[in-house]
Amino acid sequence: MRVFVTGSTGWIGSATVDELLGSGHQVLGLARSDRAAAALAAKGAQVHRGDLDHPASFREAARAADAVVHLANKHDWADQEGGDRAERAAVEAVLDGLEGSGKPFVIANGLSGLVRGRPALETDASPEVGPAADRGGSENLALESAARGVRPIAVRFAPSVHGRGDWGFVNWLTAAARRHGVSGYVGDGTHEWSAVHVTDAARLIRLGLEHAPAGTRMHAVAEERVTTRAIAEALGTALSLPVAPIDPADAAEHFGVVGHFFGQTLTGSADLTRTLLSWRPTGPTLLEDILGGAYTTDTSDHGKDA
CATH class of the missing domain: 3.90.25 (UDP-galactose 4-epimerase; domain 1)
Incomplete structure (x- = not known):
């Protein structure tokens, strides 16, 4: 597959690009700087210049790809509302590009805030709904796109996705x-x-992209x-x-x-994730x-x- 990856030179994104390339996929990475573009090219990935503040800059890249992995996030703690708006607009742009294609779309989220008093389960729907919600309600927006002919998959990361770097x-x-x-x-x-170790998280993303049904919520949790x-x-x-x-x-x-x-x-918990995708963190x-x-x-x- 030719996979368009946002956040392709970030912490999880870099490992995901390596995993995809190592498994025989082609990668088109979104890059907002010369340094990011050079890092992608050095790995053998293709480069698409753009950023989250200009979603029109990557709508057509999403449309032309066989699959999309959305890992970029502004992480601007001083302007969380602005970051939430940018996240929702980015997801809307990707969905516009993928609508009716049946192509897979993996979107990132975290475990924070899903439930209280027990481990979050894959069956727990995110409580964040609508443009004013955390991350612009992007997980639910993406999962609802199954009705629009997209194969959406949410990957929820543990608070520590760890490793050297x-x-x-x-x-x-x-x-x-x-x-x-x-x-x-x-x-x-x-x-x-x-x-979860970052390489295990990256492998889970690749497995979900290849095999997970529409509407799947995956938990990147090893411990x-x-x-x-x-x-x-x-x-x-x-x-x-x-x-x-x-x-x-x-x-x-x-x-x-x-x-x-x-x-x-x-x-x-990642029990359902492990069973569905035979994912075994190593x-x-x-x-x-x-x-x-x-x-x-x-x-x-x-x-x-x-």
Whole structure:
């Protein structure tokens, strides 16, 4: 298949491009900068210049492809409403291009906010509906497109998609530990996160693209429960820093944006995903990655122009 990938030089997108190319697919990657374009070309992928703020710039690329994987997101915490609008407009542009084709469309989401008090299941519908919702209600918008002749598939990522070069949540926790000279956890550290290695997440995307029926919700979860205290302790060991609890009232100041998430339990089950697609994660665990030095190098600018 010729697969159009947005977010193709981001953290998960880069691994997905590698997975697709390694499995014999052709890749057309959306790039908004010269650096991103060069990175794609170096891998043997084709380049389509454009960005999320101009969805018309990639509507025809989606139409011409055999499949679309939408991983790009602005991640602008200072303007979440603007990011939500951009996300919805991007999905609308892709759906306009794919309507009536029967082609697969994989769209990214997270486990955060799906349910409270238990692990999220693939059968749990996202509560985010409509343009004013988180991420512009894009998951539901995409899944509803089955009625428009599209094969939509949602992939929901664990809060930690980890690995060497990760610039997401665990990298932010690492930066906070270095900044304050202590690896912290919120409260008593019994909050839990799910986790998945980035290569396992990329393989799941490829399997879903190839085999998942329309309307499938996939959970990229290899480990269902890792305590936040265990994460902090592993970071403390890797960075040779003391480990200490952080008062929940001080979490935002200590950790920054990630403090809000680190003080929550964010877990999901992937039992149905594994059964449907015969997906068996093989990458290292989150704690193995941390203790193995995956977060001892600063990657704070990785993927910024993806």
